[in-house]
Amino acid sequence: MGVSVSVSGESVEARPDLELAAAAAAARRWLFEEAAPVWADAGFDRDRGLFAEQISWAGRPEPVTRRLRVQARQIYSFCELGRLGWSGPWAEQAERALDRLLAAGRRGDGLFVHTFDDRGDVEDERCDLYDHAFVLFALAHAGAALNRPDLFDTADALFDLWEARYRRPTGGFHEGEVEVQPPRRQNPHMHLFEAALALWEASGRDRWLKLAMELARLAEDRFLIGDAMGEYFDENWSPLGARRLAEPGHCFEWAWLFDRAAGHRASALEASDRLCAFARRNGLDAARGVAVNALTADGAVVDADARLWPQTERLKCAVARWRRTGDPDEAREAVNAWRGLNRYLDTPVPGVWRDRLKADGSWVEEPAPASSFYHIICSLSALLEAVDKD
Numbered sequence: 001m002g003v004s005v006s007v008s009g010e011s012v013e014a015r016p017d018l019e020l021a022a023a024a025a026a027a028r029r030w031l032f033e034e035a036a037p038v039w040a041d042a043g044f045d046r047d048r049g050l051f052a053e054q055i056s057w058a059g060r061p062e063p064v065t066r067r068l069r070v071q072a073r074q075i076y077s078f079c080e081l082g083r084l085g086w087s088g089p090w091a092e093q094a095e096r097a098l099d100r101l102l103a104a105g106r107r108g109d110g111l112f113v114h115t116f117d118d119r120g121d122v123e124d125e126r127c128d129l130y131d132h133a134f135v136l137f138a139l140a141h142a143g144a145a146l147n148r149p150d151l152f153d154t155a156d157a158l159f160d161l162w163e164a165r166y167r168r169p170t171g172g173f174h175e176g177e178v179e180v181q182p183p184r185r186q187n188p189h190m191h192l193f194e195a196a197l198a199l200w201e202a203s204g205r206d207r208w209l210k211l212a213m214e215l216a217r218l219a220e221d222r223f224l225i226g227d228a229m230g231e232y233f234d235e236n237w238s239p240l241g242a243r244r245l246a247e248p249g250h251c252f253e254w255a256w257l258f259d260r261a262a263g264h265r266a267s268a269l270e271a272s273d274r275l276c277a278f279a280r281r282n283g284l285d286a287a288r289g290v291a292v293n294a295l296t297a298d299g300a301v302v303d304a305d306a307r308l309w310p311q312t313e314r315l316k317c318a319v320a321r322w323r324r325t326g327d328p329d330e331a332r333e334a335v336n337a338w339r340g341l342n343r344y345l346d347t348p349v350p351g352v353w354r355d356r357l358k359a360d361g362s363w364v365e366e367p368a369p370a371s372s373f374y375h376i377i378c379s380l381s382a383l384l385e386a387v388d389k390d
Contacts, residue, residue: 016331020322023338024387027380030345032086038351039373040078040088049100051075051093054367059349062367063118071101071116072134073374079138079145080377084384091146098142101135102154110161114178121326126177132162133191140198152203159211170236171218184233186223187250189215193257209264216265219254224271225297227278229254244297248283249310251275252291252317255314257384259320276310276317280333283310290340290357304359308372311341312379334383339381 042059043052051074052061075094082090100120105112107125112135116202136155143151166174172189193215200208222237223230230239230245258265258272282299283291291310294303315337322330344354352368353376 001149016328016335019335020331020383021387023335024383025253026342027338027383028084028287030351031081031084031377031380033375035376036081036086036090036351038349039074039370040093043370044093044097045120049096050120050330051097052370054223054354054369055349056363056367057347057349057352059352065123066118066120067131067371068101068105068114068116069113069128069131069134071097071105072131072138074370075101075138076134076141077139077373077377080381082145084381091307091313094142095146098138098146098151100217101138105135106387111176112158128178129162129166129173129188130191130217132158132176133188133195136195137191137198140195140202149203152199152205155182155199155203156207168388171196171222172215178215183235186219186229186231186233189218189223189248190254190257193219197257197260213265216258216261216268220267220271223254224274224289227274228297228299230296230297239297245302246278246295246297247293247310248279248291248295249307249313251279251283251294252310252313255279256313256316256320259317259324276321279314279317284314288340288357288361289336290343292317306357306359308341308344308353308355309375311344312375313338315341315379316382319379323386338383341376 038055038059040063042055045052045061045248050066051071053064053066053070054062056062067337075098076096078090080087104120104122107113107127112131113122114126114128114131117123126276136159139151139155143149162173166176168174173192175185175188193212196208196212196215199205200212225239225246226246230250231245231247231250232240234240255272255275258268260276262268262272277301279291282295285292285304285306288306290306291314292301292304292306293310295301298387315334318330318334321327322334343357347354353372354363355366355369356364358364
């Protein structure tokens with residue numbers, strides 16, 4: 001089940017940092033005592049060296065297609081569990097899955113496939129930018145956590161291949177062989193930005209900081225529509241559609257990334273502030289206490305359902321702003337974001353989660369997707385690290 005937050009002693013209204021510390025303690029208990037054991041046991045296929053794509057409400061892995069991006073995300077998640085101090089078999093499972101990914105997931109040309117079947121055999125050989133961004137992200141974290149600098153060389157070689165084939169003269173990169181409509185999206189570029197920052201922090205290699213700043217500039221120049229982060233574009237990065245969609249979750253996520261990049265780009269904090277303000281002003285449903293799925297770029301709600309992942313991005317953004325500003329209102333917002341996220345963690349099977357909250361307040365009943373663990377780990381890591389360093 002989910003975990004509650006309680007504070008004794010001083011008034012929470014007077015000291016919101018106390019409630020934030022209580023939220024962090026609750027988050028740590030859920031992560032270490034409930035989630036990590038489930039996903040290390042039912043969530044890991046020891047025979048094949050692969051992570052589960054989903055876990056059912058019976059606490060068992062579902063026999064479905066395994067996406068390469070989810071394998072990469074889980075490698076990151078287990079490396080981060082180890083960094084945070086979880087004492088379970090994070091290193092063994094992360095390294096085993098990584099070795100399987102590198103051995104079975106690469107094509108003859110050095111790029112990575114799109115999916116495996118449930119047995120672990122390649123199902124779809126097409127390459128995709130979104131997938132490769134997460135492979136790079138996993139290589140960054142595994143290289144640091146497992147003390148394997150060879151993985152930074154692997155990342156260099158992989159990006160050399162992608163850049164040579166898919167760099168576009170109008171900025172950014174073609175998304176590969178998995179056909180998408182509309183033709184260009186900011187989301188894979190956002191995750192490439194995230195991977196580049198992670199690789200620079202882990203390896204110290206200047207090429208990754210250069211790439212991160214290139215993508216930050218592209219986002220500021222082309223992805224922003226007013227104060228919103230656009231989603232879909234034509235070949236020249238002009239926004240598509242009369243409504244020009246924006247997602248609060250991505251606005252929060254970009255705001256958090258710009259906050260991280262602020263030491264290297266003077267305009268990053270302004271972009272972060274604008275995106276955060278837009279998402280808070282238009283994308284929060286006070287009645288349910290959650291961030292909704294989608295808006296127009298002028299702030300009208302398009303999709304009032306609320307997936308889990310926007311709640312994690314809301315939390316990360318508030319925590320980053322609290323660390324930067326010390327503003328008690330940001331601590332209060334972080335607590336509110338945790339409360340919204342915790343609704344999804346309150347389930348009959350400890351350690352799994354619900355993913356989709358509908359506009360009417362009911363849940364979509366479906367297995368827990370492993371893809372969400374990356375979002376959860378990243379947000380709770382930010383929360384724990386901020387409270388520990390306060």
